[in-house]
Amino acid sequence: MQLKDVMYDADDVIDLCQTKAKERRLASSSSYSSSNASCGCPLLSCFRNPFFAHEIGSKIKEINSRLERIAKRKADLGLTKSPIIPRVDSIIHRKTDHLIVVDDIVGEKIEEDTEMLVSWLTEEEKGVRENVCVVAILGMGGIGKSTLAKKIFNDPRIEDEFQLKIWVCVSKEVKGEEVLKCVIRGAGGEPGYTNERSELVPILERHVNGKKFFLVLDDVWAESRAVWDGLLRAPMSSGAHGSRLLVTSRDERVANGMRATKSHRVEKLSDEDGWSLLIKQVFLKTKMVLF
Numbered sequence: 291m292q293l294k295d296v297m298y299d300a301d302d303v304i305d306l307c308q309t310k311a312k313e314r315r316l317a318s319s320s321s322y323s324s325s326n327a328s329c330g331c332p333l334l335s336c337f338r339n340p341f342f343a344h345e346i347g348s349k350i351k352e353i354n355s356r357l358e359r360i361a362k363r364k365a366d367l368g369l370t371k372s373p374i375i376p377r378v379d380s381i382i383h384r385k386t387d388h389l390i391v392v393d394d395i396v397g398e399k400i401e402e403d404t405e406m407l408v409s410w411l412t413e414e415e416k417g418v419r420e421n422v423c424v425v426a427i428l429g430m431g432g433i434g435k436s437t438l439a440k441k442i443f444n445d446p447r448i449e450d451e452f453q454l455k456i457w458v459c460v461s462k463e464v465k466g467e468e469v470l471k472c473v474i475r476g477a478g479g480e481p482g483y484t485n486e487r488s489e490l491v492p493i494l495e496r497h498v499n500g501k502k503f504f505l506v507l508d509d510v511w512a513e514s515r516a517v518w519d520g521l522l523r524a525p526m527s528s529g530a531h532g533s534r535l536l537v538t539s540r541d542e543r544v545a546n547g548m549r550a551t552k553s554h555r556v557e558k559l560s561d562e563d564g565w566s567l568l569i570k571q572v573f574l575k576t577k578m579v580l581f
């Protein structure tokens with residue numbers, strides 16, 4: 291509030307200078323050449339009057355000392371500029387889990403995609419020496435990549451095929467230690483309080499060792515794609531042959547960087563399915579308001 295007052299007073303000083311400069315210009319144009327009076331910057335011409343210059347100078351001095359007092363109080367109170375923290379609801383919105391409401395799913399296409407991807411994930415990859423093969427789901431934001439991945443994750447055939455199922459939401463800014471901890475927990479382990487990679491990596495290795503696992507890394511960005519090659523791949527190679535990593539991303543570079551053996555691009559819903567999704571959503575919201 292005090293700062294606001296000072297700023298208004300500073301604004302008044304500028305207005306006063308402008309008015310005086312205008313008066314001077316009008317007076318000088320009626321007596322002699324205007325270029326003589328303006329001397330380059332019209333606003334500064336008002337300071338040619340020593341009385342006015344003194345009056346304005348005192349006002350500026352007074353404004354400066356008020357600003358200094360405010361700055362001192364800010365320092366005394368220990369006030370600092372807080373960083374801009376993203377809204378909590380947007381963070382929650384981006385973090386995904388594997389849970390799904392089956393009745394909310396619409397369209398034949400997602401059923402067909404699920405069939406194809408489940409068979410990719412469960413069939414044997416011929417001529418592949420690696421224990422863990424990578425399959426990618428690609429497509430633009432909001433197209434339904436995570437929804438498809440959830441549907442696959444919850445499919446009974448996946449349940450039957452793999453000993454371990456782990457879902458980790460990666461997102462753009464990710465801490466390697468956090469991902470390690472999530473995967474350890476997903477594998478039934480307890481990472482403890484350490485944040486040391488050198489301690490977390492062997493825990494992970496122990497928990498996946500010899501097990502056929504299905505890991506989903508949801509929402510991987512180009513910026514976070516190193517989580518696989520640079521962090522998880524080595525300890526998770528101790529998993530049994532036939533283990534699978536399913537990654538979802540908007541960015542094709544992620545699939546290439548992770549050396550996905552197969553990629554599937556999600557296409558947009560048909561007009562008909564889009565309508566039924568819209569109706570479902572509207573109906574859901576209306577019900578929420580009514581009851």
Ligand SMILES: Nc1ncnc2c1ncn2[C@@H]1O[C@H](COP(=O)(O)OP(=O)(O)OP(=O)(O)O)[C@@H](O)[C@H]1O
Pocket residue numbers: 394395396397400429430431432433434435436437438509540567
């Ligand atoms: N087939 C579908 N049936 C019902 N809802 C769907 C379907 N596909 C997508 N949706 C809905 O559309 C929204 C966006 O889907 P989803 O989160 O899967 O997109 P995404 O491709 O993973 O997006 P992002 O790139 O932002 O992670 C969600 O609310 C989801 O429930």
Ligand SMILES: [Mg+2]
Pocket residue numbers: 435436437508509538
């Ligand atoms: Mg997603």
